[in-house]
Amino acid sequence: MHSDQPRMIDLPKIPDDRGNLSFFQNNSHVPFGIKRVYWIYDVPGGEMRGGHAYKTLKEMIIALSGSFDVVLFDGREEKRFTLNRSYVGLYVPGMIWRHLENFSTNSVALIAADQLYDEAEYLRDPELFNSLRLA
Numbered sequence: 001m002h003s004d005q006p007r008m009i010d011l012p013k014i015p016d017d018r019g020n021l022s023f024f025q026n027n028s029h030v031p032f033g034i035k036r037v038y039w040i041y042d043v044p045g046g047e048m049r050g051g052h053a054y055k056t057l058k059e060m061i062i063a064l065s066g067s068f069d070v071v072l073f074d075g076r077e078e079k080r081f082t083l084n085r086s087y088v089g090l091y092v093p094g095m096i097w098r099h100l101e102n103f104s105t106n107s108v109a110l111i112a113a114d115q116l117y118d119e120a121e122y123l124r125d126p127e128l129f130n131s132l133r134l135a
């Protein structure tokens with residue numbers, strides 16, 4: 001069964017006249033322990049990132065600046081999440097095909113993951129993904 005579902009997670013927001021502050025911590029605001037953080041930026045207009053799944057890796061995606069869409073496919077259904085708030089994260093478990101598109105100018109995507117970088121975690125062949133998903 002694939003009971004761990006993608007979902008939007010509201011993060012703490014500490015409003016302040018000096019500027020707002022948000023944060024997330026291991027195992028509380030994100031449902032996993034963080035091992036790696038990376039970010040995607042300077043995306044040229046019309047470009048797409050991702051276009052793969054992870055076997056078991058869990059991640060949280062946040063639009064730190066600007067906006068973009070995360071399109072998720074669980075083998076049956078496609079769902080589009082528009083991220084445009086720096087205090088909202090999208091949690092994505094393993095075995096979900098995902099790509100990011102519609103990046104606004106100067107947008108920054110922050111991604112926290114529960115694993116170190118390992119190419120062996122990637123599923124880059126959609127047919128293999130679909131066959132594993134249906135298995």
Ligand code: TYD
Pocket residue numbers: 036038040048049050051052117
């Ligand atoms: P990739 O995950 O394929 O990018 P996308 O966000 O479009 O899915 O990664 C692109 C390249 O960057 C690839 O050669 C692997 C490298 N990379 C790392 O070395 N470390 C990392 O943490 C990540 C995410 C990618």
